[in-house]
Amino acid sequence: MNFSEFIKKYALHPHYQSPTGTGLHARSWQTEAPLRMLLNNLNAEVAENPCELIVYGGTGQAARNPEAVKEIIRQLLTLDEQHSLLIQSGKAVGVVRSHPEAPRVLIANSNLVPAWANWQHFELLKQRGLIMYGQMTAGSWIYIGTQGILQGTYETFAECGRKYFNGNTKHKLLVSGGLGGMGGAQPLAATMAGYTFLGVDVDAERIRKRLSTRYIDKLTYSYDEAKSIVLKAREDGNALSVGLVGNIGDILEKLLNDGIIPDVLTDQTSAHDPLNGYVPAGISPDEAIHLRKTDPDRYKTLSLSSMARHVKYMLEMKQRGSIVFDYGNNLREFARQGGESRAFEYDGFIPEFIRPLFCEGKGPFRWVALSGDPEDIFATDEAVVEAFPDNSHLKKWINEAQQKVTFQGLPARICWLGMGEREKAGIIFNDLVKKGKVKAPIVIGRDHLDCGSVASPNRETEAMADGSDAISDWPLLNLMANTAAGATWVSFHHGGGVGIGYSQHAGMVVVADGTDRAEQCLKRVLFNDPATGIFRHADAGYKKAIDNKAKFNL
Ligand code: NAD
Secondary structure (H helix, E strand, C coil), X not given: CCHHHHHHHHEECCEECCCCCCCCCCCCHHHHHHHHHHHHHHCCCCCCEHHHCEEECCCEECCCCHHHHHHHHHHHHHCCCCEEEEEECCEEEEEEEXXXXXXXXXXXXXXXXXXXXXXXXXXXHHHCCCCCCCCCCCCCCCCCCXXXXXXXXXXXXXXXXXXXXXCCCCCCEEEEECCCCCXXXXXXXXXXXXXXXXXXXXXXXXHHHHHHCCCCCEEECCHHHHHHHHHHHHHHCCCCEEEEECCHHHHHHHHHHCCCCCCEECCCCCCCCCCCCCCCCCCCHHHHHHHHHHCHHHHHHHHHHXXXXXXXXXXXXXXXXXXXXXXXXXHHHHHHHCCCCCHHHCXXXXXXXXXXXXXXXXXXXXXXXXXXXXXXXXXXXXXXXXXXXXXXXXXXXXXXXHHHCCCCCCCEEEEEECCCHHHHHHHHHHHHHHCCCCCCCEEEEECCCCCCCEECCCCCCCCCCCCCCCCCHHHHHHHHHHHHHXXXXXXXXXXXXXXXXXXXXXXXXXXXXXXXXXXXXXXXXXXXXXXXHHHHHHHCCCHHHHHHHHHCCC
16 A cells, blocks of 8 residues: 555544554554554544544644644654654654664654743744644553543542542542543543542533443433432432533532532543633633634633632532542642632642552553454453452453443553563563464553653642652653663653643553564563652652562662
C-alpha cells in the first residue's frame, strides 16, 4: 500500500483508525507501533473530538493539525532502525541518526521556558500554530480510552472507602462533576467500588458517550429525577450511577439547599484550563464555544469566579460532613485565583490515597494488542493473573474488567504494577509474542501520572515530605533513564493534568515484539521506570520507599 492509499484508508481527516492484523505497513514493529497508536488515539471510538485532533483532557491533542498527522505518518512508514524521529508539539521536525536499541520517536510537547509558562503565552503561540497542548497520554500516543483511568479511579474510591468507611461503601453516595475522557471513568469506578454515584456534566453528548460504552447506567436532564433515583439507590444500598446534565456549581447549590450531603465529593471537570476547558455557571456548551472566541477575557473571568463558587460549595459540603478531595484538575488553584482564599482547605487525591503506592514504584501500567484482536488481551490477562498468583486484588480487577470494560479502539488493559512486577510482566508478554500465543506485538506504556515521572505541586508531588514539590529534575531523569534504556518512544510534556505552568512530566512506551532485542530493552526500561519513582520518594524521606530501595537493591 503506498502513502496516499494508506492515508485514504486510515487517516482521512477526521476519520482516523489504526490498522489491525499481523501485516506491517512500516519497516518494523518498532515503527508500526507508534504509527498504530497515533491513529488509535485519534479514532472516534477513543478520542473525544477527532475533528480538532483532541483526545481527552480539555484540549489535549495527539498532533498539531491534520497536515502534521500526515507528515508524521509519512515519516513513520519509512523510518529505519538507524534513525529516530523528532516530534515538537505534535509536528515532525526532523530525523536524527541513532541505533537499533534507541527510541524510534522522541517527543516534546507544550514545553515553555518557566517565566513564560502560563496559559496566556501558550494561547498566543497556539494561535500562531507554533505549539499544541499534549496533555499526558494524548500527545504521547498512549491514550487507551476511559479504561486508562478506570483502575486508578477505582483504587482511589476504594481506598477512600477503606480509610473513611471501614471498607463499607454500601449506602454511600459519591458525587462528582465532569464525565469527559477521564472523568467518564468515575461512574463505573464508583459502582465497582460499591458506591451510589451522581455525576454532573454540562454536555449531554459526553454523558451519552459513557452510556454507549456502559460506563454509566442512566442519563437525565432532570435534577428532581436524578435526586430521587440516587437517594433511593443510596437507601437501598444499590451501586448505581446517574449522569445529570447540568453545571456542577448549580447542582451543588441545589443539593445544599435540599440538605443532601454526599458522603464523598470530588470533581473532574476540565478545570485545569479556565478558557478552553471549564464551563462557567449560566452558560451552555454552545454559548461557551462562542464566548471563548468573541470575548476570551470575559470568559476567563466568569470561569474563575464560577470555580470559586464551585469550591465554596465543596468546602461547605466538607463542613457538613462530606469527605472532599481534589481529583487532579487544579480546581483549587483556579478557584483561589477566582477569589476563594480557602480553596486549599481540602487535600488532593495523591497525598490522601496514592502516595504509599508510589513508594512501591506502583502506577498505571497499561498495554495494547496491536493485532486489534480482543483475544490477545484475554491471553495477556491470563498470563498476568498466572504470574502473580498471590495478588488476589489484581485477579479480582482483571475479572471485573473483562466483564465490564468495553474496549475503545485497539483492545487494551490497565493495572497498577510496581517495581519488579512490571519487568516480569513485560518479559512474559514478549514471550507470548515470540511463541505466537498472541497474534501481533504488545505495546507497553503508562500514564504520566506515575511514581517517578511527574513534578506537579498541586497533584502528584503535592505536600512532599521534604518540600521538594516543584523540583522538576525528577521527570527529566526519568526521561533520560528510559531513553538510555531503549524505550520505543519517549516524551516530555508540560502542563498535563493541571494546566500550563503547573506540571512537567515524562512518558515512555516500549514494544514487546518477541525479539531478543526487545527483551533486553524491556528489562532495562521496566526496571528503570519504577526505580526512578522509588529513588524520588526515598530521597524525599518516605520510609516505605527507603525500605523498597533496600529490598530491590537499588
Ligand atoms: P474532558 O475535557 O474530556 O472532560 C471534561 C468534562 O467536564 C467535559 O465533559 C465538560 O463538558 C465538563 N465540564 C466542564 N465544565 C463543567 C461544569 N462547570 N459543570 C459540569 N461539567 C463541566 O477532560 P477529562 O479527560 O475528563 O479530564 C478531566 C480533568 O481531569 C482535566 O482537568 C484533566 O486534566 C484532569 N485529569 C485528571 C486525571 C486524574 O488521574 N485524576 C488524569 C488526567 C487528567
